[in-house]
Amino acid sequence: MSEVLVLVEHSAGEVKKVTLELLTAARRLGSPSAVVVGEPGSTAKLYESLAAHGAEKIYAAEGNGLDDVLITPQVEVLASLTTQTSPAAVLVAASVDGKEIAGRLAVKLDSGLLSEAVDIDADGVASRSLFGGTYDAKAKVTKGTPVITVLPGSIEVEQCIGAAGEHAVEMPSHDGATNARITGRQPAEAGDRPELTEASIVVSGGRGIGSAEQFEVVEKLADTLGAAVGASRAAVDSGYYPHQFQVGQTGKTVSPQLYIALGISGAIQHRAGMQTSKTIVAINKDPEAPIFDIADYGIVGDLFTVTPQLTDEITTRK
Ligand code: FAD
Numbered sequence: 466m467s468e469v470l471v472l473v474e475h476s477a478g479e480v481k482k483v484t485l486e487l488l489t490a491a492r493r494l495g496s497p498s499a500v501v502v503g504e505p506g507s508t509a510k511l512y513e514s515l516a517a518h519g520a521e522k523i524y525a526a527e528g529n530g531l532d533d534v535l536i537t538p539q540v541e542v543l544a545s546l547t548t549q550t551s552p553a554a555v556l557v558a559a560s561v562d563g564k565e566i567a568g569r570l571a572v573k574l575d576s577g578l579l580s581e582a583v584d585i586d587a588d589g590v591a592s593r594s595l596f597g598g599t600y601d602a603k604a605k606v607t608k609g610t611p612v613i614t615v616l617p618g619s620i621e622v623e624q625c626i627g628a629a630g631e632h633a634v635e636m637p638s639h640d641g642a643t644n645a646r647i648t649g650r651q652p653a654e655a656g657d658r659p660e661l662t663e664a665s666i667v668v669s670g671g672r673g674i675g676s677a678e679q680f681e682v683v684e685k686l687a688d689t690l691g692a693a694v695g696a697s698r699a700a701v702d703s704g705y706y707p708h709q710f711q712v713g714q715t716g717k718t719v720s721p722q723l724y725i726a727l728g729i730s731g732a733i734q735h736r737a738g739m740q741t742s743k744t745i746v747a748i749n750k751d752p753e754a755p756i757f758d759i760a761d762y763g764i765v766g767d768l769f770t771v772t773p774q775l776t777d778e779i780t781t782r783k
Pocket residue numbers: 670671672673674696697698699700711712713714715716717727728729730731732733734735738748749750751754766767768769
């Protein structure tokens with residue numbers, strides 16, 4: 466069975482959930498091999514989780530200062546492993562870094578690239594959602610080793626014990642990597658809430674929230690559900706919420722199990738970032754708001770009346 470290379474995303478010694486989703490998808494295509502790139506000593510602590518989610522092999526490439534180098538090392542390691550192992554596909558998270566890594570890798574390999582898949586079948590056919598959810602497209606790479614990025618939250622994680630045989634990979638030279646270096650990191654101030662693109666529930670607020678202070682109604686519901694908080698661009702541009710929480714075409718793409726939109730009209734640019742959510746709930750006082758076209762459950766009403774009731778009801782049922 467051909468290998469399927471899965472680039473591992475990790476932070477603070479933990480494998481990100483999207484990587485576990487990629488391992489699940491990889492099993493449909495062949496034998497999953499996890500590719501971990503990091504500082505010396507940083508990769509071993511990830512093996513247990515990778516093994517528990519079906520990694521048959523783990524390729525570990527470690528090198529000093531790698532955490533401070535932009536994406537080049539990952540591209541070089543994946544390109545070198547692809548040449549050595551001729552995998553059935555390379556799967557990368559459709560995160561900010563992942564999309565750039567996949568693009569560069571596909572150019573380097575002269576391969577076809579499929580971006581932001583929400584599903585992949587055993588024949589390597591990827592499903593994608595286009596034009597704000599207007600079309601569902603299926604596509605397959607016809608040239609070279611398929612490089613596919615997968616939207617975080619799209620695939621349900623399955624546990625499966627893999628052999629997780631470890632192979633140290635020699636770090637290939639990363640040309641140009643020293644031309645740009647990370648000099649500092651400022652974590653997004655999400656408090657104890659989950660990371661927006663990794664969260665299984667997202668509660669977002671739009672211009673209908675009306676002010677930064679009133680965003681508290683969004684945060685309270687989010688905290689009751691253990692959810693991440695998102696915002697529409699209108700809410701961000703109005704200064705109600707920080708821009709790193711913007712969901713949409715020019716913000717983050719989320720695909721949680723549950724997306725709750727409060728006071729968001731549902732413009733196509735917003736839908737582009739959330740339409741693949743499994744269940745969408747919208748609260749809006751305008752019954753004609755386009756968000757209701759894609760909502761599974763819609764409540765027509767004033768969000769300042771409905772949302773606190775919802776928060777209270779969930780709290781009492783806990
Ligand atoms: P509005 O469209 O103003 O909707 C507010 C809604 O709140 C209305 O439906 C109203 O009925 C409802 N409301 C008001 N008060 C209440 C209340 N008390 N109770 C219940 N409901 C209430 N937008 C994004 O979100 N993300 C993007 O990434 C993005 N990228 C863009 C990129 C480009 C190139 C362009 C041109 C636009 C982009 N936009 C993006 C903007 C997008 O077109 C919309 O303008 C924006 O999404 C609207 O945000 P909104 O729904 O919060 O505001």
